[in-house]
Amino acid sequence: MSEDTQKDTDTKVTTGITGLDNILKGGIHRGSAVLVSGNPGTGKSILGMQYIDHGVREHGEGGVYLSFEETEDDIAEAAVSIGIDGWREHVENGDIVVYDKMELLEETDFSSSLTRILEEVDSDRYSRLVMDSLTMFEMFFESEKERRTYLLKMIDILKHNGFTSLLIQESEAVFPDRDIGPEEFLTDGNIYLAQTPTKTGANRYVWVAKMRKQEIDTHIFPMEIKQGGINVHDKAAGFSYMSGEDVDDDMDIGGGTRRGGL
Amino acid sequence: MSGTTQTLSDPVSVLDCLGDEYSVRILSALSDKQMSANGLSEELDIPIATVYRRIETLSDAGLIEYEGKALTQDDKRVKVYRSYIDEVRVFFESDEPKVEMKKYSDAQKSIDEAWKRIQR
Numbered sequence: 001m002s003e004d005t006q007k008d009t010d011t012k013v014t015t016g017i018t019g020l021d022n023i024l025k026g027g028i029h030r031g032s033a034v035l036v037s038g039n040p041g042t043g044k045s046i047l048g049m050q051y052i053d054h055g056v057r058e059h060g061e062g063g064v065y066l067s068f069e070e071t072e073d074d075i076a077e078a079a080v081s082i083g084i085d086g087w088r089e090h091v092e093n094g095d096i097v098v099y100d101k102m103e104l105l106e107e108t109d110f111s112s113s114l115t116r117i118l119e120e121v122d123s124d125r126y127s128r129l130v131m132d133s134l135t136m137f138e139m140f141f142e143s144e145k146e147r148r149t150y151l152l153k154m155i156d157i158l159k160h161n162g163f164t165s166l167l168i169q170e171s172e173a174v175f176p177d178r179d180i181g182p183e184e185f186l187t188d189g190n191i192y193l194a195q196t197p198t199k200t201g202a203n204r205y206v207w208v209a210k211m212r213k214q215e216i217d218t219h220i221f222p223m224e225i226k227q228g229g230i231n232v233h234d235k236a237a238g239f240s241y242m243s244g245e246d247v248d249d250d251m252d253i254g255g256g257t258r259r260g261g262l
Numbered sequence: 263m264s265g266t267t268q269t270l271s272d273p274v275s276v277l278d279c280l281g282d283e284y285s286v287r288i289l290s291a292l293s294d295k296q297m298s299a300n301g302l303s304e305e306l307d308i309p310i311a312t313v314y315r316r317i318e319t320l321s322d323a324g325l326i327e328y329e330g331k332a333l334t335q336d337d338k339r340v341k342v343y344r345s346y347i348d349e350v351r352v353f354f355e356s357d358e359p360k361v362e363m364k365k366y367s368d369a370q371k372s373i374d375e376a377w378k379r380i381q382r
Contacts, residue, residue, distance in 0.1 A: 115370040140369040153377040160380040
């Protein structure tokens with residue numbers, strides 16, 4: 001823990017993943033809505049669960065976890081399987097509120113769930129939210145214009161209610177060779193997760209490409225998913241999206257700090 | 263799931279409403295909040311009897327919805343109405359004009375309401 005951690009807690013929300021918090025220079029700016037994108041299997045949901053669990057355990061901040069993809073049981077099993085042992089207990093005592101696909105995908109229930117969620121977000125007890133996934137949320141809206149309008153309103157509502165949110169997005173193409181969608185610029189920050197296959201499994205990477213109102217390290221960092229969840233290495237990978245084809249095998253790339261755009 | 267678009271079987275009644283000055287003003291007033299006949303009459307300065315007639319016509323045309331009863335400041339229970347019309351489109355390509363009406367979906371309503379709460 002750095003010495004300015006304490007003074008940062010008002011403005012920064014730690015993810016609980018030390019390496020990622022270092023990249024973020026202490027955490028995510030409080031009140032931000034951050035897009036987390038990546039292909040299936042890159043660890044997006046795990047990042048979300050760790051973020052929520054960390055808030056409850058270390059900061060007494062309740063979390064709301066919305067999943068259009070899985071049932072409450074699947075989520076709890078996944079959490080426990082990566083070593084988040086307290087998940088079920090937190091859900092039982094209300095520190096974590098889960099809305100699963102059974103509720104959210106019911107056509108008639110979506111709006112009533114949404115109404116309840118929006119009441120939940122009014123409460124001081126909760127200040128962290130994960131939406132898994134934004135892709136599914138957007139399916140409730142007919143046109144591109146509606147999707148943008150309602151994503152912006154949703155972000156506004158969350159922000160106004162003091163939430164710091166991770167909005168998970170399934171991306172189709174492997175980064176960084178992908179199209180930039182409206183989600184990328186409507187959100188306050190973009191975190192990309194990626195994996196490349198190897199003989200023994202996969203090399204995993206995390207890249208924080210944008211984070212409004214704060215300094216970040218824009219290098220690409222290797223990460224692992226193991227017992228305990230995501231572990232981000234503290235040295236950047238030997239390449240960086242920002243430096244293009246200027247690939248350097250030297251792992252010790254320093255610097256790389258920039259101000260997030262406005 | 264998303265905003266519902268419907269083609270109207272009786273397009274003329276809707277076009278009638280949209281051609282009426284009072285009805286259009288009532289529609290606008292009800293587009294972002296629920297109101298009672300009295301409230302509409304006061305806010306829009308339209309005689310109460312006219313408001314009642316227009317509410318009936320607008321309801322019949324499916325342009326406004328009865329939302330239930332609400333309490334006024336002096337504790338009276340009054341019927342309140344609301345419009346969820348997002349868009350009305352008229353097509354003239356065939357013999358009969360075709361009218362499509364797009365309403366806000368439930369998801370849109372929920373988010374709109376929450377969003378309005380934070381604007382205050």
